[in-house]
Amino acid sequence: MTRHIRHAAVFCALLLAALLVNAARVQLVQSGSYDANPANRRGSIARYAQPRGDILVGGTPVTGSRDTGEQLRYERTYQDGPLYAPVTGFASQVYGTTFLEHAGDALLSGSDPLLSPFPLWNDVTHGRAPGGDVVTTLNRHAQWAAYEGLDGRKGAVAAVEPSTGRVLALVSSPSYDPGMLSGNDARAERAWARLNRDPDKPMLNRAVRQTYPPGSTFKVVTAAAALDAGVVTDLDAATDSPAPYRLPGTTTRLTNEGDGCEDASLREAFEWSCNTVFAKLGVDTGLSGMTRTARAFGFNDESVRIPFGVAPSTFDTSLDRAQLALSSIGQYNTRATPLQMAMVSAAVADGGQVRTPYLVERTTRKGGATVATAGSRPSRQAMLPSTARRLRELMADVVREGTGTNAAIPGAIVGGKTGTAQHGLGNAGIPYAWFVSWAQGQRDPVPRVAVAVVVEDGSARRGDITGGGMAAPIARAVMEAVLDS
Incomplete structure (x- = not known):
């Protein structure tokens, strides 16, 4: 009998060992595949079991959470959703996350190990700390001024602080309410389908994800390249530029909108935006000089994140001389985001320094304790400081007595550059109206804001669409909002 008991005990021990080995296999080796299995809802239930952290503008949350009482308990809510949608993005129980909701998802959902004083214990218990908060760099008044200025028209506005790279406004129009996508019911499905069918693409972030021909605003880059290369040494000397200008190697003649450019x-030429002068300057500077300066400003850089990704602005590096002439006036296949052109204007305002743009000032735990800060940001020299000084002078002339007078602010120094970009087959599309600018208040030691505005569908006759007429007043409103705050 003792022998049979011993055999049974050994057999039970083997069964227990096999059970432990299998449990270890499931818990350690195969846990990843079980976690990733679409049928496993534990992760989703845990994710939405507590309120999500908030995104803050000016110290005030522009997001929230609503208790639905359902299995996926908390849904995301938004204050002034269309106003901040290009910044927050959406956090949907069905369609995932975008923009800051995506970039800060671990912190906002409470799964970031930095939120817990005992992260290893959380790994064992699969617990979550309360969601943290994301504090943005946005200026609430500037954001509203940009949104109100576009007034539903297709377009975008980007504003940055030249001395730091802080993003002060980021608006895309038309917009949408991201709260419509938060839940998992039929209303969210209908909203998703409607938004994706909309030909105006309200979910497209035109400020950072759409590139446009920058038109004459690119002449800031061309002027910087020509001045740095020594092609121009005297701002007031004749440039020996014919009008019209025959594109090199072709019979095509480039003309100007007005007279007096020869x-x-x-x-x-800068004040009155003479195409012929800048096309010739680009050719005289050469492809290598133009490419070098464009890259220094940020063109062809695919690594820009604020912290979500930004579409790269492009300057072609394999152009013939005729194509270079057109590229030097922001046409041909030169493309830029509004954020990139705000960076160009900011570099002029900041002595030639291009500051890396950023949208998140800091992240915090729910109680307000700081988790991380933006810290020091890398910068690069886009042009000589003497070139930046002369460009500030040229841009100030544009606003004082040139094509950008609609951007003037009493008591402030304002510099700007207008642009009207042709596009479409045979340039048949409605031109894009551009304006880039910077402003320095009467008591400010340095410029406080740089802005880029693009309006896609100006509601006017084609011949009346100009950057100075349509985009400059929006830029002025944004600059005034920053200076007044």
């Missing part, structure tokens, strides 16, 4: 000085 042999115009760089100051006059």
Whole structure:
């Protein structure tokens, strides 16, 4: 009998060992596949079992959480959803996350190990700390001024602080309410289908994910390249530029919108946006010089994140001389995001320094304790400081007495550059109206804001669509909002 008991005990021990081995296999080796299995809802239930952390603008949350009482308990809510949608993105129980909701998802959902004083214990218990908060760099008044200025028209606005790279406004229009996508019911499905069918693409972030021909606003880059290369040494000297200008190697003649551009000085050409002068300057500077300066400003950089990704602005590096002439006036296949052109304007305002743009000032735990800060940001020199000084002078002339007078702010120094970009087959599309600018208040030691505005569908006759007429007033409103705050 003792022998049979011993055999049974050994057999039970083997069964227990096999059970432990199998449990270890499931818990350690195969846990990843079980977690990733679409049928496993434990992760989703845990994710939505507590309120999500908030995204803050000016110290005030622009997001929230609503208790639904359902299995996926908390849904995301938004204050002024369309106003901040290009910044927050959406957090949907069905369609995932975008923009700051995506970039900060671990912190906002409470799964970031930095939120817990005992992260290893959380790994064992699969517990979650309360969601943290994301504090943005946005200026609430500037954001509203940009949104109100676009007034539903297709377009975008980006504003940055030149001395730091802080993003002060980021608006895309038309917009949408991300709260419509938060839940998992039929209403969210209908909203998703409607938004994706909309030909105006309200979910497209035109400020950072759409590139446009920058038109004459790119002449800031061309002027910087020509001045740095020594092609131009005197702002008031004649440039020996014919009008019209025959594109090199072709019979195509480039013309200007107005008269007085033949042999115009760089100051006059910049003030009145002479295509012929800048096309020739680009050719005289050469492809290598133009490419070097464009790259220094941020063109062809695919690594920009604020912290979500930004579409790369492009300057072609394999152009013939005729194509280079057109690229130097922001046409041909030169493309830029509004954020990139705000960076160009900011570099002029900041002595030639291009500051890396950023949208998150800091992240915090629910109680307000700081988790991480933006810290020091890398910068690069886009042009000589002397070149930046002369470009500030040229841009100030544009606003004082040139094509950008609609951007003038009493008591402030304002610099700007207008642009009207042709596009479409045979340039048949409605032109894009551009304006880039910077502003320095009466008591400010340095410029406080740089802005880029693009309006896609100006509601006017084609011949009346200009950057100075349509985009400059929006830029002025944004700059005034920053200076007044």
